[in-house]
Amino acid sequence: MIRLVLAFVLAASGVWAEVRVDPARSVIRDGWWSLRVELGLSDIVPYRVFTLDQPRRLVLDFEGLDWANIAPDQMLEPGRATGLRFGALRPGWSRMVVDLDAPLAVTQAGMFSSDAGADLTVVLERVSAAEFAAKAGPPPDAGGAGLVSQVPDIAPADDTFVVVLDPGHGGIDPGANRDGVQEAEIMLDLAQEIAAALAQTGIRVELTRDTDNFVPLSARLTTARAAGADLFISLHADALDKDLAQGASVYTLARDGGDRAARRLVERHERGDLLAGVDLEGTEDRVANVLLDMARAKTGPAGQRFASDLVQQMRDRGVRLNARPLRQGRFVVLGAADFPAVLIEAGFLSNAQDRATLSTPQGRGPLVAAVAGAIRALAAQDAP
Numbered sequence: 001m002i003r004l005v006l007a008f009v010l011a012a013s014g015v016w017a018e019v020r021v022d023p024a025r026s027v028i029r030d031g032w033w034s035l036r037v038e039l040g041l042s043d044i045v046p047y048r049v050f051t052l053d054q055p056r057r058l059v060l061d062f063e064g065l066d067w068a069n070i071a072p073d074q075m076l077e078p079g080r081a082t083g084l085r086f087g088a089l090r091p092g093w094s095r096m097v098v099d100l101d102a103p104l105a106v107t108q109a110g111m112f113s114s115d116a117g118a119d120l121t122v123v124l125e126r127v128s129a130a131e132f133a134a135k136a137g138p139p140p141d142a143g144g145a146g147l148v149s150q151v152p153d154i155a156p157a158d159d160t161f162v163v164v165l166d167p168g169h170g171g172i173d174p175g176a177n178r179d180g181v182q183e184a185e186i187m188l189d190l191a192q193e194i195a196a197a198l199a200q201t202g203i204r205v206e207l208t209r210d211t212d213n214f215v216p217l218s219a220r221l222t223t224a225r226a227a228g229a230d231l232f233i234s235l236h237a238d239a240l241d242k243d244l245a246q247g248a249s250v251y252t253l254a255r256d257g258g259d260r261a262a263r264r265l266v267e268r269h270e271r272g273d274l275l276a277g278v279d280l281e282g283t284e285d286r287v288a289n290v291l292l293d294m295a296r297a298k299t300g301p302a303g304q305r306f307a308s309d310l311v312q313q314m315r316d317r318g319v320r321l322n323a324r325p326l327r328q329g330r331f332v333v334l335g336a337a338d339f340p341a342v343l344i345e346a347g348f349l350s351n352a353q354d355r356a357t358l359s360t361p362q363g364r365g366p367l368v369a370a371v372a373g374a375i376r377a378l379a380a381q382d383a384p
């Protein structure tokens, strides 16, 4: 569900005209258990949501939303939301602020397209004052968007180049599986082999998982941020019903939804979070991520350059490539704004030759060498 929201909202960025608020579909209502903010919009817009402390308030930022249609008292009902205002934040952006009379944290936030346009729902529930204070603050990666001042750096800058390798799936979510060859397992092997190939190069390698356990997508990005990643590489190998698809490809983040094949691939690789019941956990992180296309303007081109270099290295080393080795898709793990990221589709487990190649260390050797080579080249460029 949450991923759907992300896809919709991201897909909308860049193509908004005047989007209006419909008073008849908009309300802030305090229920017995939760406080709900509902906004009926004429179309999807990029947005983000967070809370601030002292005084406690809920903040929603929108791109391209026109508030001329509505007055605060048309939507604010009496309750723990005690005040409401909205207005321009900077050109193209507006902000809505809801004053909170109690420590209420966001437990759910999502925007969905509807017949009338789009509906945004934000649900807040009571937490302790300490918990509210701990959660409050603008999204950390909003700095590049220029919306928030005094955003602290997440990780201290240093000279060590850090690459975070992200073996797809794991634990309850095995990923693709053909003839006993399991995506989660061989992607972990692949990550460990790449890490070994980078030993003693001065490059720091971190893995988002180093055992067969389940790691939610948002946690993979959190790991990368905490490590101070300079580069993020997610590792997957898909399987299709037919065995026609073959060879490796490298994905970067698509600005739109990507083609149909890419969208189906995203679904297959990201099903794990749904299977494992990760629906609300990490919601705020993802909603925060949604708006950051502007910040991505910096890391996006770097990721694309890395992707083409990587494909060249694969070609040079005889890795069997897909007919279209450079591709784009809307993967959650490619959505971080603070480091370039690519997703390697190492091959297709549904294809007998790919499967045989990927299931042995010898078969994976050229791919490991290509990935390690491309990482070293980028790290060398990055060096002062």
Ligand SMILES: [Zn+2]
Pocket (backbone or CB within 6 Å): 168, 169, 175, 176, 183, 235, 236, 237, 238, 268, 269
């Ligand atoms: Zn996968």
